[in-house]
Amino acid sequence: MTGPRASDGARSGSADLHLVEGESGSPALLTRNPRVLMAHGGGGRLTQQLIEEMFVPAFANEHLAELHDGAVLSFDGTRIAISTDSFVVTPLFFPGGDIGDLAVNGTVNDLAMCGAVPRYLTLGLILEEGLSTETLWRVVRSIEQAARRASVSVVTGDTKVVEHGHEPGLYINTAGIGVVPEGVDVAPRRASPGDAVIVNGAIAVHGTAVMSVREGLDFETSLESDTAPLAELVAVLLSKLGSSVHVLRDPTRGGVATALNEIASSARVGIEVDERSVPVWPEVRGACEILGLDPLYVANEGKVLAIVAGDVVDAALEVIRQDPLGREAMVIGRIVDEHPGRVLLRSAVGGRRMLDLLSGEQLPRIC
Amino acid sequence: MTGPRASDGARSGSADLHLVEGESGSPALLTRNPRVLMAHGGGGRLTQQLIEEMFVPAFANEHLAELHDGAVLSFDGTRIAISTDSFVVTPLFFPGGDIGDLAVNGTVNDLAMCGAVPRYLTLGLILEEGLSTETLWRVVRSIEQAARRASVSVVTGDTKVVEHGHEPGLYINTAGIGVVPEGVDVAPRRASPGDAVIVNGAIAVHGTAVMSVREGLDFETSLESDTAPLAELVAVLLSKLGSSVHVLRDPTRGGVATALNEIASSARVGIEVDERSVPVWPEVRGACEILGLDPLYVANEGKVLAIVAGDVVDAALEVIRQDPLGREAMVIGRIVDEHPGRVLLRSAVGGRRMLDLLSGEQLPRIC
Numbered sequence: 102m103t104g105p106r107a108s109d110g111a112r113s114g115s116a117d118l119h120l121v122e123g124e125s126g127s128p129a130l131l132t133r134n135p136r137v138l139m140a141h142g143g144g145g146r147l148t149q150q151l152i153e154e155m156f157v158p159a160f161a162n163e164h165l166a167e168l169h170d171g172a173v174l175s176f177d178g179t180r181i182a183i184s185t186d187s188f189v190v191t192p193l194f195f196p197g198g199d200i201g202d203l204a205v206n207g208t209v210n211d212l213a214m215c216g217a218v219p220r221y222l223t224l225g226l227i228l229e230e231g232l233s234t235e236t237l238w239r240v241v242r243s244i245e246q247a248a249r250r251a252s253v254s255v256v257t258g259d260t261k262v263v264e265h266g267h268e269p270g271l272y273i274n275t276a277g278i279g280v281v282p283e284g285v286d287v288a289p290r291r292a293s294p295g296d297a298v299i300v301n302g303a304i305a306v307h308g309t310a311v312m313s314v315r316e317g318l319d320f321e322t323s324l325e326s327d328t329a330p331l332a333e334l335v336a337v338l339l340s341k342l343g344s345s346v347h348v349l350r351d352p353t354r355g356g357v358a359t360a361l362n363e364i365a366s367s368a369r370v371g372i373e374v375d376e377r378s379v380p381v382w383p384e385v386r387g388a389c390e391i392l393g394l395d396p397l398y399v400a401n402e403g404k405v406l407a408i409v410a411g412d413v414v415d416a417a418l419e420v421i422r423q424d425p426l427g428r429e430a431m432v433i434g435r436i437v438d439e440h441p442g443r444v445l446l447r448s449a450v451g452g453r454r455m456l457d458l459l460s461g462e463q464l465p466r467i468c
Numbered sequence: 469m470t471g472p473r474a475s476d477g478a479r480s481g482s483a484d485l486h487l488v489e490g491e492s493g494s495p496a497l498l499t500r501n502p503r504v505l506m507a508h509g510g511g512g513r514l515t516q517q518l519i520e521e522m523f524v525p526a527f528a529n530e531h532l533a534e535l536h537d538g539a540v541l542s543f544d545g546t547r548i549a550i551s552t553d554s555f556v557v558t559p560l561f562f563p564g565g566d567i568g569d570l571a572v573n574g575t576v577n578d579l580a581m582c583g584a585v586p587r588y589l590t591l592g593l594i595l596e597e598g599l600s601t602e603t604l605w606r607v608v609r610s611i612e613q614a615a616r617r618a619s620v621s622v623v624t625g626d627t628k629v630v631e632h633g634h635e636p637g638l639y640i641n642t643a644g645i646g647v648v649p650e651g652v653d654v655a656p657r658r659a660s661p662g663d664a665v666i667v668n669g670a671i672a673v674h675g676t677a678v679m680s681v682r683e684g685l686d687f688e689t690s691l692e693s694d695t696a697p698l699a700e701l702v703a704v705l706l707s708k709l710g711s712s713v714h715v716l717r718d719p720t721r722g723g724v725a726t727a728l729n730e731i732a733s734s735a736r737v738g739i740e741v742d743e744r745s746v747p748v749w750p751e752v753r754g755a756c757e758i759l760g761l762d763p764l765y766v767a768n769e770g771k772v773l774a775i776v777a778g779d780v781v782d783a784a785l786e787v788i789r790q791d792p793l794g795r796e797a798m799v800i801g802r803i804v805d806e807h808p809g810r811v812l813l814r815s816a817v818g819g820r821r822m823l824d825l826l827s828g829e830q831l832p833r834i835c
Contacts, residue, residue: 127605128601128605130601131601131602131605134601135600135601135602136597136598136599136600136601136636137595137596137597137598137599137600137601137604137629137636138597138629139597139629139631140629141595141627141629142595142627142628142629142630143629148627151627152627155604155605155608156591156608156622156625159608159609159611159612159622160591160611160612160615160621160622160625162621162622162623164588164621164623164624165621165622165623165624165625169624170624171624172588172623172624174587174588174623174645176543176546176548176647177544177545177546178544179543179544179546181543181548181645183588183590183623183624183643183645184590184624185590185591185592185624185625185626185641185643186592186626187592187593187594187626187627187628187641188628189594189628189630220541221531221539221541221550223550223551223552223643224523224527224552225552225553225554225592225641225643226554227554227556227594227639228504228508228509229504230503230504230505230506231503231504232503232504233502233503233504234495234497234498234501234502234503234504235498235502237504237522238494238495238498238522241522241523241526242526244526244527245526245527248527254527254529254531254532255523255526255527255529255532256529256531256532256539256541256550257531257532257536257537257538257539257550257551257552258523258527258532258552259552259553259554260508260509260515260518260519260554261509261554261555261556261639261833262504262505262506262507262508262509262510262832263509263556263639263833264506264633266631266633269503269504272594272628272630272639274552274554274592274641274643276550276552276590276592276641276643278541278548278550278645280543465629466628466630
């Protein structure tokens with residue numbers, strides 16, 4: 102072939118670990134969980150098992166092994182980030198957003214979490230027979246508006262139709278492509294003792310807003326999803342602080358606790374979170390109490406966890422707070438040498454406890 | 469931003485045509501079809517209406533307007549092709565393949581149809597609660613094997629779980645990235661009068677194999693899906709004939725007739741097909757008669773329509789026939805000046821008729 106080639110580590114890695122028909126090394130989860138559970142899609146422990154026992158061994162390559170929100174590939178020196186997400190949220194429309202803008206912002210944000218400037222999206226629609234075309238049109242317009250806001254173009258797509266369930270719905274898959282600027286090096290493995298963990302605002306808003314509608318609490322609350330594109334905030338942060346920004350992660354499914362656990366595990370570091378510093382709106386706290394949810398595990402769609410070098414914490418906080426999406430930014434924790442792979446919470450009343458991955462499914466079909 | 473930038477035509481195109489809440493220009497299809505029908509996903513006329521009335525106006529940009537199997541984007545002079553497809557085939561396993569290798573080959577082939585060398589895949593899984601994890605593992609292994617055969621790496625993914633229907637199933641979305649070598653210029657608009665249409669082998673095999681199982685005919689036939697990666701065949705063809713290869717298209721949903729209609733419409737040319745030259749195995753013809761299907765409209769998964777300049781037809785045929793997937797290659801038609809936008813069939817008995825897009829759904833959930 103005459104064309105340009107990307108780095109080839111991935112391919113050889115795959116060959117080393119390839120699987121063959123009939124081999125004895127079936128994943129242990131086949132006996133532990135003979136059936137797929139809702140929790141396998143919940144972002145917690147069962148999702149992690151699926152990834153670690155099935156996908157990583159099957160598709161072994163350096164990109165997948167990073168367990169990042171996306172993969173960064175090199176083409177002739179240009180670093181291209183790619184990411185994908187499927188969206189199955191119910192209801193399709195909820196206060197503050199819908200499945201359409203969620204599908205754009207979710208993938209745009211995953212690219213931003215790789216340090217990339219999002220550029221292009223693909224759009225895969227799976228529609229249920231009988232869905233109102235008016236509903237589809239509302240979703241399509243919402244996708245268009247979200248794409249415009251995030252400065253990305255939908256360049257190719259695909260539509261399938263399947264038999265309907267009780268209430269015909271739709272699923273959306275988006276994949277995104279972005280460009281990683283020079284000097285940026287953002288990856289979970291870069292979290293280092295001494296780093297600070299910053300969140301750009303109050304947590305648990307998206308999940309609480311969706312669950313409030315689903316549980317009929319929307320008469321008691323005016324909560325709206327925080328769904329928003331974070332690429333602009335991230336781009337400014339990276340342009341000011343460059344490689345002092347070590348890790349970026351959007352705490353979606355599984356919330357802040359799950360995202361920090363994944364980072365602690367990837368980087369083999371400990372993380373300490375100070376519960377009193379974590380911004381939670383009183384209205385969200387109240388709804389979470391009624392719904393029996395812990396805000397630290399509730400999905401966000403417009404939040405980013407930025408892990409930055411200790412010596413740039415103040416500068417980072419200042420930059421983030423200048424963005425409309427970052428006005429309530431707070432330092433909520435730090436990376437430590439102790440308890441590598443684990444996240445420790447210093448509670449408001451002075452206690453300490455491990456923040457673990459959830460075993461079950463706290464919030465099904467939240468995104 | 470300091471990073472490299474791709475060409476920006478797409479973005480400005482999008483802004484020109486943006487849609488606003490409450491504008492009166494709702495697509496006419498909302499009144500014509502208030503509900504989504506299976507045929508909206510079938511690849512025929514209703515799919516075309518969905519694309520032309522909803523998606524193209526909503527997401528207007530130069531890439532989408534090409535109506536290619538994917539989009540070709542330029543990053544610092546490197547041309548990157550991107551494509552996406554969702555797979556909802558039922559049953560999940562069928563003679564000759566399963567939803568897993570279909571999901572790899574389908575996207576690999578869409579990239580190849582852009583003239584690209586496929587490199588990376590994303591994998592989005594939507595699983596139904598209660599699906600056997602053993603089934604999932606079979607599909608994952610099949611994806612891995614197909615990816616290895618096609619020399620692509622699965623670099624990032626996402627898993628969601630939804631409530632189950634009667635028989636828990638799964639849907640797969642793949643998006644792919646490939647690199648377009650220098651000198652290659654493959655696009656539907658390049659079809660020109662005098663060009664020849666070549667198919668690499670016997671048609672209608674995939675759709676007939678899947679439908680035979682679904683309709684209980686699999687005891688009467690040993691038909692297996694033709695699902696296969698076409699990237700190698702395409703790469704060799706392009707390396708030998710360069711820009712004399714004008715259009716490549718894999719005739720999946722809607723079959724050869726639909727693919728040729730799309731090309732005729734994109735390029736504003738006429739296409740003539742000689743029915744006697746179209747290779748159809750007797751077994752496929754027999755099954756199609758029982759199932760009431762026209763082979764020209766039945767899905768293929770390992771077939772490519774190559775439209776090449778008239779002066780390289782013999783060379784192209786020779787190159788294609790040297791590939792194991794091209795042994796039965798035939799010239800089946802030609803591009804003409806007459807009846808632009810339409811496809812004419814010269815039938816075996818000497819008649820002529822227009823090959824139109826199907827209005828309904830011939831084969832639901834075939835891929």
